[in-house]
Structure formats: C-alpha cells, structure tokens
Amino acid sequence: MRRRPAAMIAAAALLSTGLAGCSGGTAPAGRPAPDAPPKATTPAPRVPPGHAPKESFAVGVRQLKLNRDGDRPLPVTLWYPARGEAGGTAERSAPAAAGRFPVVLFSHGLGGRPEDYRVLLTRWAAAGFVVAAPKFPHTGAGGDGNPLDVLNQPADVSYVLTQVLALDTRAGDPLRGRLDPERVAATGHSAGGVTTIGLFTAGRDERLDAGIVFAGTSLGVGTAFAGAAAPQLFVHGEADEVVDYAAGKAVYDAVPWPKAMLSLPKGDHGRALLSDGTALRVVADTTVEFLRWTLYGDEAAKKRLPADATRGGLATLDDHL
Helix, strand or coil: CCCCCHHHHHHHHCHHHHCCCCCCCCCCCCCCCCCCCCCCCCCCCCCCCCCCCCCCCEEEEEEEEEEECCCEEEEEEEEEEECCCCCCCCEECCCECCCCEEEEEEECCCCECHHHHHHHHHHHHHCCCEEEEECCCCCECCCCCCHHHHHHHHHHHHHHHHHHHHHHHCCCCCCCCCEEEEEEEEEEECHHHHHHHHCCCCCCCCCCCEEEEECCCCCCCCCCCCCCCCCEEEEEECCCCCCCHHHHHHHHHHCCCCEEEEEECCCCCCHHHHCCCHHHHHHHHHHHHHHHHHHHCCHHHHHHHHHHHHHHHCCEEEEEC
16 A cells, blocks of 8 residues: 555544444434535536436446556446346346446445445446446455555546446447446445545546545545536435434535535435335435436436435435536
C-alpha cells in the first residue's frame, strides 16, 4: 500500500469503527434539519438530451479477470442488456442486445461480493445499462477485511473502467460496439459508497457523469468535490446501524452539484439493497430513473423520479436536481 499523509491515515482508521461490518455499531442519529443546498455549478446532466429505452431487456452476465499493478486482483462481474425474453434470470454469456449502452460501476461493501447485489444490479441491466462490479482484494469476501484499503479502491474502479471501456473496440469481444464511453456513472454501498465518493473528490475521475452513494460516508476521502458537475443521488436508511444517517447527510450537504437524497425512515444499513421486497423496488425504480436522466439525458425520467421515490410512503426525497 502506498504511503499516505498522516491526516488521511487517521481518518481512514475511523473506517475500522464505522464500517466494521453490516450489523451492529452505534445507534443511528435522527435526521438533521435540512440545510440550503449549494447551487449547482453547471447545468446537468452533461450528456445530450435523449430518451432511455422504454422496453426491458433480458440480462446476460460474464466475468472479467483483471489485476491492477500485478498485485491487486479485481475479478469483475458484468451484467448487460442481452437478446431474448425479458424477465428471467441472468444468462451466462448471453449475446448482447443491439444498441450502445451507458456503463455503471458498482462497488460492494466491506466483506461483500458483487453477486450479493444482483437483484438491484440486474434491474439496472434490464433497464439498458452495462453494470461492472469488481470484487476488491482486501475488502471483498474472503479478503483480510482491512478497511484502510478502501482508500486504494477509487483507483481500482478507475482502472476497471478503463479496462471495461476497452471492450468496446476489442476485436471479437461480445460487447464490441455496445458500450458508450461518454455516459458513465459510479455507484457503491457502504465501503463501496466511500469508494464512490472518493471518485468525485480526491480521486476524481473526469469520465464520470453521475454517482449514486448507498449508505456512504466521507471518512478518508473527504468532501472536496472536484471537476465538472456530476449529479449525485444518496440513498440512506435513517435506522442505519453501521453508518449513521447524519454522516451520509453531511456528505450530501457538501455536494455542490445537482443532487437528491432518498431517505428510508425504517431503512437499516443494507436490507433494501440485498433482499427483494417493496423497499428494494422503491430504491431500484428511483435509481433507474436517476440513471436514465443522467446517462441517457431523459428529462421524462427526471420528472418521474419524485413519484417513484415516494411511492407507498416508504421513503422521502430531498430533491435538488
């Protein structure tokens, strides 16, 4: 691991407390009073106006074996729109559907695996997105669980993005001509949320057009959001037992770009992402509409987003998009 400034090491050390697991932890804080959001620096989204696919796709799945710098193995699961009848389970190595699709990176939580989130991620793929989810060498299942390594993960994600986008021009690859390198988002849960925030702060990747942070905090990566405006959606349970709701809200408040925060009053640290149910459907529908707007430039999706977010009274939406 490369050397880091003492302040960053001290901040990262807190991760071992704040992200030590997906159960237990300190009691959640109540929702703080809303603050006036910073004004957006530029109009958003950056992509030209357009229309997201109206139909649902079948979903294919495949694996990539990547390794950054020879000592950071990063197996990547790819879910993508595929030919065939929509609504079934993901089919391994299914032929890709016709079209060019935006790319969405997803970073798992501490001790997690990409497949833990397959219900949500396959819904994104069925809506017309190629989802690339690496398993990180230290914070993934079977790793040593070192939370300090989260600070290396933004660079891992940028490396994965480069390798995935290269498939678009690789002769003979099943995704050749199917990826749109100008429409890219980063997303992540818990430690993966920290990773995602880092991609817009200290480790800013200018290829990213948008971000979604699930139950994330800025510990170790800060809130110095940099670069061109990239809309952000935060999703956080108010009963989160691992990352206090107030910690996520503080990062959200610091975002200087178009943003929204989906708050689940009864939501914990991850159940709405890991198991199918009404809460996951609200989260899935809200995130799909956000991605349709930010990556396809679909204004109709943006208009639908508040209704999807508040359907059934399971969540509230602070909307500054």
